[in-house]
Amino acid sequence: MVNEPTDYTQDEDVQLMLAVKAGDAFAFEQLVSRHQEHVLSTLVHFTDSLQQAEELTQEVFLKVYEARLRYEPTAKFTTWLYRIVRNEGLNAKRYKKRHPERFLNTSPSPGDEGAGAEENLLAKSGYMPARQYDAKEEREMVHLALKSLDPRQREAILYQHVEEMDYSQIAQVMEMTVPAVKSLLYRARRRLAEILTPYMSEGRRPQ
Amino acid sequence: MTEENLNGPDAAGASEDEQLTALIDGELSEAEKVEIEKRLAADPRLRARYEKLRAVDDFLGRLELPSVSPEMTTRTMELVTGVVQKELRAARRRARVGAILFFLLLAALSVGAFVAADRVFRGRLKPSVDDRDYPVFSRLDALEAVGTLSFLRELQTLPAFAGEESGPDGGFAPPEPPRDGRPFSDRGPDGGFAPPEPPRDGRPFPGRGPGAAPLSAELSSDDLLLKKIRYTNLSRAERKKYRDFYDAVMAEPDAERLDRTLIRFGNWFRDRLTETERNRLRSEPESGRLAMVERLFRESAGRRFSGRPGGRRAPFAAPHPSRPPREWLTEMKNGLPEELREESLDVRDDLRAFTRRRFEEGRKDGAEPSRPDRRILDDFVEAQGFDYFADRLSDRAKEYLASRSDEEKARLVAQLIRLHFFSRVVERGPHPHGGPDLRSASAGSESTADLAETLRNLPEEEREELLSLPDDEMYELLLNIHQSRERRNGPPSRFSPPDFPKRAGQED
Numbered sequence: 150m151v152n153e154p155t156d157y158t159q160d161e162d163v164q165l166m167l168a169v170k171a172g173d174a175f176a177f178e179q180l181v182s183r184h185q186e187h188v189l190s191t192l193v194h195f196t197d198s199l200q201q202a203e204e205l206t207q208e209v210f211l212k213v214y215e216a217r218l219r220y221e222p223t224a225k226f227t228t229w230l231y232r233i234v235r236n237e238g239l240n241a242k243r244y245k246k247r248h249p250e251r252f253l254n255t256s257p258s259p260g261d262e263g264a265g266a267e268e269n270l271l272a273k274s275g276y277m278p279a280r281q282y283d284a285k286e287e288r289e290m291v292h293l294a295l296k297s298l299d300p301r302q303r304e305a306i307l308y309q310h311v312e313e314m315d316y317s318q319i320a321q322v323m324e325m326t327v328p329a330v331k332s333l334l335y336r337a338r339r340r341l342a343e344i345l346t347p348y349m350s351e352g353r354r355p356q
Numbered sequence: 357m358t359e360e361n362l363n364g365p366d367a368a369g370a371s372e373d374e375q376l377t378a379l380i381d382g383e384l385s386e387a388e389k390v391e392i393e394k395r396l397a398a399d400p401r402l403r404a405r406y407e408k409l410r411a412v413d414d415f416l417g418r419l420e421l422p423s424v425s426p427e428m429t430t431r432t433m434e435l436v437t438g439v440v441q442k443e444l445r446a447a448r449r450r451a452r453v454g455a456i457l458f459f460l461l462l463a464a465l466s467v468g469a470f471v472a473a474d475r476v477f478r479g480r481l482k483p484s485v486d487d488r489d490y491p492v493f494s495r496l497d498a499l500e501a502v503g504t505l506s507f508l509r510e511l512q513t514l515p516a517f518a519g520e521e522s523g524p525d526g527g528f529a530p531p532e533p534p535r536d537g538r539p540f541s542d543r544g545p546d547g548g549f550a551p552p553e554p555p556r557d558g559r560p561f562p563g564r565g566p567g568a569a570p571l572s573a574e575l576s577s578d579d580l581l582l583k584k585i586r587y588t589n590l591s592r593a594e595r596k597k598y599r600d601f602y603d604a605v606m607a608e609p610d611a612e613r614l615d616r617t618l619i620r621f622g623n624w625f626r627d628r629l630t631e632t633e634r635n636r637l638r639s640e641p642e643s644g645r646l647a648m649v650e651r652l653f654r655e656s657a658g659r660r661f662s663g664r665p666g667g668r669r670a671p672f673a674a675p676h677p678s679r680p681p682r683e684w685l686t687e688m689k690n691g692l693p694e695e696l697r698e699e700s701l702d703v704r705d706d707l708r709a710f711t712r713r714r715f716e717e718g719r720k721d722g723a724e725p726s727r728p729d730r731r732i733l734d735d736f737v738e739a740q741g742f743d744y745f746a747d748r749l750s751d752r753a754k755e756y757l758a759s760r761s762d763e764e765k766a767r768l769v770a771q772l773i774r775l776h777f778f779s780r781v782v783e784r785g786p787h788p789h790g791g792p793d794l795r796s797a798s799a800g801s802e803s804t805a806d807l808a809e810t811l812r813n814l815p816e817e818e819r820e821e822l823l824s825l826p827d828d829e830m831y832e833l834l835l836n837i838h839q840s841r842e843r844r845n846g847p848p849s850r851f852s853p854p855d856f857p858k859r860a861g862q863e864d
Binding site for chain 1: 373374377378381382383408409411412413415416417418419420421422423424425428429431432433435436439440
């Protein structure tokens with residue numbers, strides 16, 4: 150069975166990117182506005198630093214602009230964009246690993262209080278009255294729960310929940326097969342359930 | 357399924373939970389969805405696990421996106437603007453380099469194309485013996501002038517064009533003077549130094565043969581190129597006409613002989629005739645053409661064939677040696693025995709009186725006066741006797757001459773007189789009235805035979821008047837008249853018209 154090639158030109162982002170390729174600077178500004186928040190969000194989880202994530206976000210869009218002439222609409226724009234994002238994020242991670250001394254004074258990102266995510270989460274839930282957590286606390290819990298995940302699981306969860314990518318897009322961005330993505334997401338969910346269920350149901354520390 | 361499935365499920369439970377996750381994510385096919393929904397409805401524990409996973413998923417929806425600072429978009433766009441400017445600069449640089457390279461390439465291509473075209477053009481045009489029509493275009497003048505095979509046959513009846521093999525110049529050019537300063541012969545009209553005059557009847561010089569030199573040696577590459585271009589520009593029919601004519605000549609049993617006649621006539625036609633004469637000959641009907649050729653040949657026999665201003669250099673014979681007067685004088689001196697080289701024999705007054713007397717006598721008898729050429733000097737020497745000259749010479753010269761035969765004495769004395777005469781002309785410089793500067797290297801190419809010919813052709817009154825002048829003035833004036841006649845296209849001599857009125861029908 151021969152798959153018909155999908156026409157991505159109807160995608161609004163693809164149209165904007167084609168306009169950028171044709172020299173439309175305003176279209177590029179629109180693309181930046183539409184995607185920078187999500188890109189930043191993804192990169193925060195790669196770097197654990199808002200400031201560094203902002204710098205990387207700018208780098209990502211610079212790379213998008215520089216690559217505009219080579220751009221071909223062979224996939225959804227976000228697939229193409231998040232491949233760049235992922236490369237930047239992984240590069241930054243590797244760089245950070247090789248040069249830890251440069252990141253000693255990095256200001257912590259929200260919820261990053263230094264200790265292990267799980268311990269933080271348990272500590273926080275410990276002093277909160279059951280079922281009386283507010284929205285801010287919930288966000289913190291989510292953030293800490295994500296921090297407790299394996300980086301690849303966290304990445305897949307982010308693509309799914311932030312970028313609303315389906316399995317096949319996630320597979321393209323992460324260069325995996327769709328069943329592998331399915332399995333990865335299941336494991337991530339199970340882990341999150343382990344951490345969050347006691348908190349969500351009873352507001353108590355899990356066993 | 358138990359609660360433990362979520363915390364540590366077995367393989368079947370894991371597979372079920374994966375399906376539940378896929379259901380929540382909307383990634384199941386319709387059939388899978390129906391299947392799992394049926395099971396969910398039937399199995400409360402499975403349903404509970406589903407709800408738990410669903411609750412986690414809902415809880416993840418509370419994930420907060422970090423807020424983007426308002427300047428971030430501006431900063432990103434500023435960065436992009438920097439990139440754009442950088443790209444523009446690079447593009448401009450590339451355009452400049454591209455333009456330069458383009459023009460260099462264009463120039464190189466133009467030069468290359470020009471050189472190639474030039475080579476091809478020259479290569480095609482360069483005459484070569486390998487050219488199919490080489491024999492035709494190299495004989496173009498001759499084929500054009502002769503026109504038909506029958507006229508070529510007629511031309512063979514004339515001795516001048518008979519077609520025998522032979523000498524380097526067809527026998528018509530005077531021999532070149534000996535290079536070692538020796539005279540042409542022991543005797544002669546000028547002591548042996550002037551080249552012999554050509555025979556008056558149009559025959560070639562005796563002993564030099566009437567044949568023509570090989571054609572390839574006769575024509576310069578420029579001549580051949582011009583001929584080839586002219587031939588190439590002819591119409592196809594004309595080219596065929598000449599090719600057929602040449603083929604017809606070559607088909608004859610005596611083809612080689614006919615070809616020599618053709619070549620010799622062509623050379624004569626091209627080099628000895630004026631344009632007017634050539635046109636006259638071309639327009640003459642074939643019946644009278646041979647007679648015209650004979651007449652023109654006689655007329656052109658005494659004509660100089662080289663070095664004529666505006667004329668063409670005859671390719672089949674070397675021109676007269678064109679030497680500066682001083683060199684000529686030195687050669688004359690070197691031609692004398694050492695004992696005589698420093699002598700100066702000034703007998704001008706007596707020689708002039710002798711000449712005048714000779715003409716007076718000639719006029720009295722009503723006969724043609726003696727030829728006023730160099731032979732008169734021999735007569736003068738003979739008439740005066742050796743003692744007359746011995747009184748004017750040094751003892752050393754006298755002693756040397758006394759030991760020689762009478763004939764050699766006379767020749768050497770005549771030569772000393774000539775030497776004195778020319779020394780005075782050469783040393784004196786340009787004539788005050790604007791005569792030629794014989795000391796300059798450009799003058800003095802005229803041979804004595806040429807001057808004698810000019811003098812001979814003068815009307816009697818003019819000749820007499822000229823001969824009454826002092827000999828150096830006579831020489832200079834004669835030279836002027838000669839040169840003005842030679843310059844067919846040049847201005848007339850300033851001496852000629854007022855001093856010597858033209859006769860009716862005279863050319864210059």
